[in-house]
Amino acid sequence: MQQMYTKRRNRWLEEYIGRTFAVVCGWLIVLITVTMIIFLAVKGIQSFTDSRLSLSDMLLSAQWDPNGTPPRYGALIFIVGSMLVSLGALLISAPIALALAIFMNFIAPKWFVSLLKPVLELLVGIPSVVYGWLGVTILVPLLREWFGGSGFSLLAGIIVLSMMILPTITSVAADALANVPMAYMEASYGLGSTRWQAISRVIVPAAKAGIATGVVLGLARAFGEALAVQMVIGNTIKLPSGLDSPTATLTSILTMDMANTINGTPWNNALWTLALILLLISFFFIAVIRLVGSGKER
């Protein structure tokens, strides 16, 4: 009798400990996220509180000259560079990704799909430095031959990024297309449409919220990618004059300069503000995705 009693107690103790562990893990996620936001926000606003830089100057001026007299900390070049390189990548990648997603869902024979899926998984798995390395060894010399100059350019960054975000957009778009009820396709066939007509006029419009989510996710990934872009974009601190001209991005300047500056100096503080801007932009993307998602449910 005594033995049974202790056994039962242990069982509930186990239950209690297990449950506590799970709850702690769940809340740890909240704790980490909030800590990250607080740390980066506190550090990021030091440019304005400690170093007295002006916010409008930082966001709107294209003069970045930390060593000049007076030093200037306009981040416009990096913000524009990041935007151009990720939007450019999206322009190449989104149509290809949509085509792949359509192909996998409605056109490809089964064996082709089972070939394509591991290919996309491998493309996701290739590390960003390897993409950067491929850009430096293959793409940059090619661009140098075609356009002259150094080859390190906005275009090189766009092409490398477009390959990196392709699998992300494809997989989200493919899921969205797979969720369109088969009846839509059948109804469309029943009305005498061809496969292309059914896909382009019925299926894709029906899945447009999901496809948009994939596109924004791809954009977010492109915006935050650091090393691959830094390796091929040339890192010249000026606004690009064309696709073949080198420039810099938020991530590339952070990668290169954070270690070269001393903690607490205006230069260092300005870099932390750039990190905060990156954080805010990625939150903006989440907000957009949530908005698109809530549109889908309606």
Add this chain to the structure above:
Amino acid sequence: MTARMIDKVWTGIFYAVAAAVIGLLIFFFAVVLSKGAGFWQPEFLFGRPSNTQAGGGIGPQLINSFYMLVVTLLLSVPLSLGAGIYLAEYAKQGRIVGFIRLCLEAMASLPSIVVGLFGLLAFVTLTGWGYTLLGGALAVTIINLPGLTRICETAILDVPSNIKEGSLALGATRWQTLIKAVLPAAIPQIVTGVILSAGRIFGEAAVFIYTAGLTTPMLRLDADWGSPTNPLNVFRPAETLTVHIWKLNSEGIVPDAKLIAAKSAAVLMVAVLLFNLAARLASSLLARHFSGGRRARRGREERNKAA
């Protein structure tokens, strides 16, 4: 052009796009493996790097990458399993879960360089550790946590509810049900997910630059536990293989920096391939093991024998 012909043309375009993407991947592998030919030589894989002469290896960087992977998995698997269990089993649907999901989404969307900079604030400066392997592992755990939590949660939710109900009906507690009935059924999916995210940890780079650092001390197996030259000490700077490629590209002064970068890239590509194959293998093997395929077969054989 008739609608039928337009349809044919588009079908052709779709096939061409898909073939081009497959061709691209093959091209990538061909380039990396041919430029990095010779990466399999033991004196390269396990040799010491040289700062001045050609012919150095990547031994310490390879060790760092693997050790970083192990430490990260030790940190992130229990945490994300716990969080996945909480979300799937214990949390009540509603505002709180919605908030946790929002945090997971926010965490997942953060660029790895931003997480690396947070790591610089939290694990390098605040703790006073300096650049350490543990700091890198903690930072990459943050990157890895949302994805892995999602994997664990879906794996648990995918377990048929009759397994759970059967166990609860026999008088098991919720935790017992989870550990002895639900998790074993969810294991194949979880293991596959863990292996795939291991591949991603192995390839991560930006987060390590400001957390694990750009250097490695001369590693010696006979060093003290507390010494930074002990390979197993987590409180030492640890340049990973990915960071090594980046560093060679931007500031490599060794005469054969290009070749070492190419060979290292080849090692990474092969590692990616192996992680993907392992994930496939694990999912098919474990699924067979845990779905009772063997027992069913044995049962069939015995019945046949009896008949």
